[in-house]
Amino acid sequence: MPAPSIDFFFTMGSTYSYLTVMRLPEVERASGLVFRWRPFHLxxxxxxxxxxxxxxxxxKxxxxxxxxxxxxxxxxxxxxLPAPYPAKQSVFANQVALLGMREGWGQAFIREAYRQWFQxxxxxxxxxNVSASLHAIGQDPAPIMERARSDDVGQALSNETDRARALGIFGSPNFVVDGELFWGDDRLEDAVSWAKLRRVK
Amino acid sequence: MPAPSIDFFFTMGSTYSYLTVMRLPEVERASGLVFRWRPFHLxxxxxxxxxxxxxxxxxKxxxxxxxxxxxxxxxxxxxxLPAPYPAKQSVFANQVALLGMREGWGQAFIREAYRQWFQxxxxxxxxxNVSASLHAIGQDPAPIMERARSDDVGQALSNETDRARALGIFGSPNFVVDGELFWGDDRLEDAVSWAKLRRVK
Structure with missing residues (x-):
């Protein structure tokens, strides 16, 4: 039986999610697991x-x-550190990220936007941040930022937020394996273990 | 240079502190570090x-x-699980625990009180819980419970709470190594690493 994919629910305004965004490619490679990146509006x-x-x-x-x-x-x-916090326009960051996940440039944008924020x-x-991050990954900022503000993207973000709430999510980042919720960058290894062994080791 | 001791600040009403209380003896043995158990009123x-x-x-x-x-x-x-929560008389549990730390039966009481609560x-x-835990560790409950209610113990608990606040503490359990704060049972290994290497590994 193949290992299940893991839903990575996160919000662009989250500080600890920086750690996950930066290290997830290596965790994917090492574990052989697939993560679905799902921005929502925490x-x-x-x-x-x-x-x-x-x-x-x-x-705190x-x-x-x-x-x-x-x-x-x-x-x-x-x-x-510290990075500017809280981010006043995190909803727009989430809209651009969600659009990017649809269009294939999402992970690159998310990493670049976090790099600009935290580095x-x-x-x-x-x-x-938004224009420069899009430019840095080879995208034309103006039309993307217009599409990201569309009702369609706003509704999709709202739907993803509803799905997160229904899963019991109340923070970011999260890893969901067959309905089992792991919250926090420090639970990423627990989620990987759960996907493979159905227990935390 | 000998490794520093670690201050273990905790409150008896904390759920995650159950994990620390139960596994700390083994962590002490394995690490060779000394933990000072310091109840405070979170x-x-x-x-x-x-x-x-x-x-x-x-x-949540x-x-x-x-x-x-x-x-x-x-x-x-x-x-x-779930254990009864929140504990309505956590202040009294902290008073007994603090008295016990003074008198030499504190760790035994704390473990037994947690066992009764979480098992x-x-x-x-x-x-x-309080009487049965004291009885189980070979102490006479009545005089201890009277001493635990004394102004002296109340003041000492208040002083420890002041020290916790001054260290930036806002939760439980905590591990403090030379002023460096680690919060959460899941940061116990980070604190051990810090005590030995002055970094988290």
Whole structure:
């Protein structure tokens, strides 16, 4: 029986998702598993929960940057911290990412937008990050940014957010294996283990 | 240069701290490091932050039990979930634990109280958990429970909570190595690595 694919649900405004976005290609290669990249708009779900992960909690936010920095170093991922946070236009970043996943340039855009955010200090979802990221991956920014603002893409993002909520998702990144939810970059290895062995090792 | 000791700051009402309490003796043996067990009253800090980790967030709470269950299985720790939550008298559990750390029976009590909570379903800090846990470790419950309610112990718990806050602590369990904070049972190995190498590996 082939190993199942893993749904990678993430939101472009998430800090810890930077680690996953940067290391997932190597995890895919090493594990032989396929990850489906599925952007959704976490902020909708957080607002429904009345939950603010970091922005109004200074101790938690300070810890988050320190922890992200330590783990980036562990994985050999460059990082300049703190990055601008929270990202005010994360919904637009998610719309562009979703459009990109449809059109085949999504992973390249997502990695470049995160690189600009976490290595150059340019806020994701806002200018110049979006245009520059699209340009860097060889896409023409203007028509893409217009399509990303369409009702069609907005509705698709809303549908993906509904699917995330139905799976019990409340944060980012997430890995879903046959309905089993793993939350956090630090659960990526648990998800890989689950896909292969149906247990965490 | 000898490896530094690690401060293990925890609160008896914490669910993930069950995993740490049960596996810490083996981690101490394997690492050669010394952990100082320091109960504090997290609820004071959470109230100041206006932060409720799980109780008003059903998706997050459901995930927490599932994650604790998977990781308990990974570590070979027995568990019957969900355990009663939140524990209404966690302050008293912390007072008894702090008194026990002073008097030399603290770790035994803490492990037994967690065992009764997470394996037998008896809420920590309330009866019959406290009396039965003290009895099980060969202590006379009545005089201990009276001493645990003293102003002296209450003040000491408040002081430890102040120290936790000053270290940037906002959850449980925590591992502090020379001022470097690691939060979560899943960061225990990071703390051990930091104590030995001054980096996370």
């Amino acid at each position: 902020l909708t779900i957080l607002n429904e929960m009345k939950h603010v992960p970091f922005a109004d909690k200074p101790a 936010m300070n810890y988050m940057w320190r922890d992200v920095g330590r783990r980036a170093a562990m994985h050999g991922i460059p990082v300049k 150059l200090g340019l806020e994701t979802g806002s200018e110049p | 609820l004071t800090i959470l109230n100041e932050m206006k932060h409720v980790p799980f109780a008003d967030k059903p998706a 709470m459901n995930y927490m039990w599932r994650d604790v269950g998977r990781r308990a299985a990974m570590h070979g720790i027995p568990v019957k 037998l379903g008896l809420e920590t800090g309330s009866e019959p």
